[in-house]
Amino acid sequence: MTANDRTKSTGSTDRTGSTSSAGTPGRPLTGRRPLAIVAAAAALAATALTATPAQARPAHASPPTALYTPPANPDAGRQILDLVRHRKLADAAGVLAMTATPQAVWYGGGTPDEVRASVRQTVVDAARHHALPVLALYDIPGRDCSQYSAGGAADTPQYEAWIDAVRAGIGSLPATVVLEPDSLALLPSDCGQDDARGSRTAERYTEIHYAVDALEPLAGTKVYLDAGHSGWHSVNDIVPRLLAGGVGDATGFFLNVSNYRSDSELAWYGKLISSCLSYVSAGGAAADCPNQWWAVNDAQAWLDAHVHAAPSAMKHFVTDTSRNGQGPWTPPSGVYSDPQDWCNPPGRGTGARPTLDTGDPLADAELWVKIPGESDGQCTRGTPGPNDPERGYQDPPAGKWFPQQALELVHNADPRLVP
Template identity: 65%
Template sequence: MRRAPTWLAALSLGLTALFAAPSAQAADTAGPAGRGPSLYVPDANPQAYRQAYELARQGKFLDAAGILAMVGTPQAVWFGDQTPAQVERMVRQVVRDADEDDAVPVLALYDIPGRDCSNYSAGGAADTAEYKEWIDAVARGIGSRDAMVTLEPDALALLPSDCGQDDAQGTKTAARYLEVNYAVDHLEPLRGTRVYLDTGHPGWHAVDSIVPRLIKGGVGHASGFYTNASNYNTDDANSWYGKLISSCIAYVGAGGDVAACPNQWWPRADAQAWLDANVHTPPSRMTHFVTDSSRNGQGPWTPPAGTYPDPQDWCNPPDRGLGARPTLRTGDPLQDARLWIKTPGESDGLCLRGTPGPQDPERGTVDPEAGDWFPEQALELVRFANPPVLPRS
């Protein structure tokens, strides 16, 4: 596990003392009614500490404190591309550290074969057999300790058949469902583990498109699903999308036709009237969900009209902000948690927006590769955070 150097620990303490007043919305990570564990804060990307140090050295203490506050907020720990032996050891260390802190870690597992349609975040296991071995290693690493697992972002929202990488028989898509089901069946039964499946986000799949994928992916054997991972949709849009999906799953489970379910683009009053008339399952028996609020403080980016051949509104959009702090107390009987799944401050990839590049035409710079620290974006997330990460004078 990574730990901040001694000089950074001293810097952090100094900045914490300087900006000791609580933010507009402190992270409320405790369990229901304040009981039980909180959410786990992992070690930060070392480049985040270095950025904070450089900002403080330049006298930009508020920005430095903001970066430290951001990385000191509970967020997911991502795993992918490690060997089985490596991932077992790394997962065991995280869940052990979290257990010592009386906290629940969020594990983002990202090793599915053909992930991200072999685009910016290409990689993952070579085949199904290798993936099963990797999942088995994760399961051994978790053991009997607590963990929330956001399983394979984009695995169901972006199937091999969606990006022209499958054969006429749908072999790779069938394998994808087998892999996701295998992961659910081997992780969810662990004593303290809750597994959530991918839905993309509310601006992508309609409810009647994603629900069959969730059902086929084994959501009935999981704790639920998640939405908005690494995206920018508002909390309201995410919670409403989650409610519609959960309600549709219940409706289909009772023998209804998925095509009849209201989607996120219906007038909300009409959709609610449909739910009232057709879904009578109590929330305790419905499929639950979690959402990602790591970068949605300003909502989605609207690209300038007609400027780019492919605006890539999901890829390092400018002037976004950190969203509401993670919590296990959402006030919604269907929503188990609001999380920071995407690591804020890490790049989405080399965004070209349909241009030859190499620069991101919206930013005028060459963006870091996916997963690398992006100092400019990290500062934007802090400065445009909603609610703010530090008190405003």
């Protein structure tokens, strides 16, 4: 999935999964609800192990108002069954509720024919349930600076063929596209992968803009570009990157994929980016815009004086709230040379439930893009490893199910996942 698990203060990222620390002990329920929870947990676990998208039916004519829930990671189902067997029914119910929450479907490889067929299966199944699928596309060449979630297409022509296949898979059915997490916030020039002429960074912008031009014109598709998060790039830095990537032709941008910043912080950051994009489109300079580190009153006064577009005329954003219920992790001072606060940080919890009704005229959705319970990678925090020193054991590879973290996310969820 995505490298955005990092705070990017170190210039690195993790795209595919997240994990947490060693799980807390399960809390068996008393005799009031066990049978109901056992039945529900077992049913979800069985579904997670066997589910495939349903056969096609005609899509509804009206736009979907609910978000799509894909089949769960099969290892989540196995964890639920194991918790039930050990009578840890509250934990089983929590993991069940987490996996049954609408989440993104990630695409990060495969041949064009494979990705076309898989995307088609997803959008058809979502349309059958009158739900909006969120597609996280993650195949950009040089993905994750060739680190934890290395991979992606071999070159620009291969990537363009892959995007063409995604377009064919979506067709005219509704879809929200989260386009290439970390692709703009983590450019080749940021991680020493570029040449003296900046050729690879220029190619990155070309690839992203190609995807925008291919997907945004589809009848039911909205495309959002990577803007990192509020603890990484300043508004003044990320706005030129968005523009170079083609945000002018996209619906907007996304924030916080696989990261942990708080909702209020992200909403303010998103407003500042949208406002700066509007200001630049009217002839202003991104360097003049207020950023997230300005005093709020000063920044708002600047916006009032310089940005006069209606929200409907500005670029909108979506936010990943999948694991930010407890906000970001603050590493212990002076302990680690590279604390990797983006990488399986301890004590985190799931955040606000996915919704298309945010109450913010610039925010189109709160989404669970990163799949809660999947590892961010094998974090060593500047130590020789291989153990994660915050946990005392080795984390799973990026994107693999991390049972201990799954329980942490359930136990620390805000709002709670189960009563």
